[in-house]
Amino acid sequence: MNLGLGSLFLIVLQRDLMIAMRRWSDICNPVVFFVLVVALFPLALNPRAEFLRALAPGVLWIAALLAALLSLNQLFRADIEDGTMEQLLTLPYPLGLVILAKTLAHWLVTGLPVVAVAPMLAITYHLPADAISTLLLSLLIGTPTISLLGSIGAALTAGLRQSGVLLALMVGPLMLPVLMLGARATDIALSGDDPTGPLYLLGALLALALSLAPPAAAMAIRISAD
Amino acid sequence: MQDGAPQGKRFTEVELLTGTGLTLWRGANCLFDQLSFSAAPGGALLIRGPNGSGKTTLLRVIAGLTLAEEGDVRWQGRPLSARDETGRHTIAYCGHATALKPDLTTLENLRFFARLSGYATSALPELLASTGLTPCADLPARVLSAGQKRRAALARVLMSGAPLWLLDEPQTNLDAAGREFLERVLQKHLANAGTAVIVAHQSIDMGSARTTVLQMGEAA
Numbered sequence: 369m370n371l372g373l374g375s376l377f378l379i380v381l382q383r384d385l386m387i388a389m390r391r392w393s394d395i396c397n398p399v400v401f402f403v404l405v406v407a408l409f410p411l412a413l414n415p416r417a418e419f420l421r422a423l424a425p426g427v428l429w430i431a432a433l434l435a436a437l438l439s440l441n442q443l444f445r446a447d448i449e450d451g452t453m454e455q456l457l458t459l460p461y462p463l464g465l466v467i468l469a470k471t472l473a474h475w476l477v478t479g480l481p482v483v484a485v486a487p488m489l490a491i492t493y494h495l496p497a498d499a500i501s502t503l504l505l506s507l508l509i510g511t512p513t514i515s516l517l518g519s520i521g522a523a524l525t526a527g528l529r530q531s532g533v534l535l536a537l538m539v540g541p542l543m544l545p546v547l548m549l550g551a552r553a554t555d556i557a558l559s560g561d562d563p564t565g566p567l568y569l570l571g572a573l574l575a576l577a578l579s580l581a582p583p584a585a586a587m588a589i590r591i592s593a594d
Numbered sequence: 595m596q597d598g599a600p601q602g603k604r605f606t607e608v609e610l611l612t613g614t615g616l617t618l619w620r621g622a623n624c625l626f627d628q629l630s631f632s633a634a635p636g637g638a639l640l641i642r643g644p645n646g647s648g649k650t651t652l653l654r655v656i657a658g659l660t661l662a663e664e665g666d667v668r669w670q671g672r673p674l675s676a677r678d679e680t681g682r683h684t685i686a687y688c689g690h691a692t693a694l695k696p697d698l699t700t701l702e703n704l705r706f707f708a709r710l711s712g713y714a715t716s717a718l719p720e721l722l723a724s725t726g727l728t729p730c731a732d733l734p735a736r737v738l739s740a741g742q743k744r745r746a747a748l749a750r751v752l753m754s755g756a757p758l759w760l761l762d763e764p765q766t767n768l769d770a771a772g773r774e775f776l777e778r779v780l781q782k783h784l785a786n787a788g789t790a791v792i793v794a795h796q797s798i799d800m801g802s803a804r805t806t807v808l809q810m811g812e813a814a
Contacts, residue, residue: 371712383698383706390697451691455750458657458687459710594660 376461377469384473394442398435399481405431406489417494424493425503425554432482432507433547436514437536439478443470443522444589453593463589464582471519471582472512479511495558502557502567506550509570516577517542523588546573610634611674611758611789615665616655618648625651626810629665635757635787637804638780640794647811649793650690650762656791657687657760669758683711686754688761692743693750696736700727700746703735704753713753725749725775740767745775752779759783759790765798777801 371379388395409427410420447453447470456466486507490500521539525531553566612632618625625648633639641649654660656667658674667674669684694703701718708715722728725745730738738746744767751759759780765773777799780790784803792798 371710376710379706379709386702387695387697446695449691450695451689451693452695454657454659454687454689454691455693455707457659458685460683461710594654 371461373462373465377465380466380469381473384470385476388473388477394439395477395481398439398478399485401438402431402435402482403485403489405434407492410492420493421495421558424490424495425499425551425558427493428486428490428503429507429510429547429551429554432486432511432550433514433543435482436479436511436518437540437543439474440515440518440522440539441525441532441535443474443519444526444592445522448526448589448593453589457590457593463586467519467523467585467589468578468582471515471585474519475512475515479515483507483511498560499554499558502563503554506553506563506567506570509567509574510546510550513546513570513574513577514543516574516581517546519585520581520588523585523592525592526589527592527594546570549573610671611639611656611667611669611791613656613665613667616652616662616667617664618651618655618660618662620648620651629808631806631808633789633791633806634804635789636784637789637806638784638800639789639791640798640805640807641791641810642794642807643810649810652808652810653687653760653762653791653793654689657685659687674758683754683756684758686751686756686759688747688751688759688764690762690766692747694735694738694743694746697734699732699734700738700742701731704746704749707750708753711754711756713755721749721752725752726771741769741772744768745772748776748779757788759788759792761790761792761794763793763795765794765796 406427409423413419413423444453447456457463483504487500487504490503495503518535518539521535521542524538525535528534549566549570553563553570556563556566610632612630614630616629617627629652631639641652643649651660655662656674658667674684693707694700698706701722704718704722705715707713708718719728719731722731725748727742727745727749730742735743735746744764748764751761764776768776780792780798781801781803783790784800
């Protein structure tokens with residue numbers, strides 16, 4: 369009966385991944401959006417290599433941020449609507465941990481595919497290998513931070529009917545540091561300098577979001593489920 | 595259907611549910627003002643009243659899902675929380691929403707809650723049989739009928755092993771056999787010194803259990 373916290377985390381994570389596997393469109397949407405946006409830029413702009421190269425960090429990071437924002441809306445919505453959240457709230461477990469497991473599951477199905485295709489798209493922008501590895505690393509640290517910060521807004525707006533724009537307005541500003549640092553790190557690597565500074569800062573933001581976002585989102589969920 | 599209550603575990607006699615001075619306003623409407631009630635082990639509290647009189651809201655206040663503006667709900671003299679001092683579940687809440695994921699099968703849906711509430715997953719087929727859900731165990735929950743979903747929600751209450759059942763119109767969508775099954779497990783729960791708070795419009799046969807009726811709304 370006294371379920372360990374680790375197994376609680378795994379049970380929730382496993383179930384959310386299982387649900388995601390049954391709904392392929394939810395997994396595909398953000399990554400398709402990401403690929404489309406990134407692939408359209410060279411078609412509309414001057415396709416010269418040096419121009420695209422200078423554009424790449426910004427375009428890739430903005431597209432990754434928007435793709436994440438698009439999918440955040442669904443993070444807790446279904447659970448609130450079908451009553452699962454009521455059940456989770458009346459169970460004797462720390463809600464923050466449940467939220468963390470759900471957010472991780474959400475990132476694994478929406479964020480990780482974006483990170484995975486980013487290097488391939490970066491090649492089409494003529495990014496050198498150094499810059500690609502920095503881009504990959506910055507996305508790998510930055511996108512979970514975006515998911516965690518977004519979970520607070522998603523929890524607050526999960527009970528509302530039309531929350532897409534409101535959510536973006538609410539959590540958008542919180543994500544600006546991540547966007548700036550991520551794009552900056554890639555840009556610095558592109559110009560041949562050492563990008564560890566912004567990467568460390570990104571890591572610090574991840575640590576901060578990891579420790580503060582789940583309890584904040586848990587409180588917000590209690591309000592939304594009311 | 596056979597009797598499906600899992601292990602006829604007896605709850606201790608000291609568990610007492612009390613609500614004192616509960617007050618809640620929704621906009622300009624006062625849903626309840628200085629409402630008090632109590633339910634003893636083995637007793638049922640039946641909440642009755644016209645539509646919109648705040649029955650569901652009261653049940654949610656007891657479950658801790660909605661915060662009352664005044665007053666508190668106590669269990670064994672302490673503020674009611676989802677966990678007692680041994681870490682055991684206190685509350686089994688069954689609301690209007692059945693908490694079934696449409697894309698998972700009935701069995702997968704129930705297995706999740708079984709694992710969370712420490713119910714042996716090996717006993718699930720038996721539980722499904724007793725609730726009459728065996729034929730749809732491997733069907734996605736989205737194709738279940740409303741009555742079958744309600745049965746699955748009841749199965750979840752049975753798995754919880756909680757001493758306090760909070761049931762919001764549990765008879766909704768159930769057929770005659772389903773209602774009979776509900777009455778049987780409810781009587782068994784009360785006979786084991788469990789407590790139940792039930793929102794119901796139709797009559798429920800609680801057997802010999804002590805039943806208190808809480809009338810809400812203007813008619814009170």
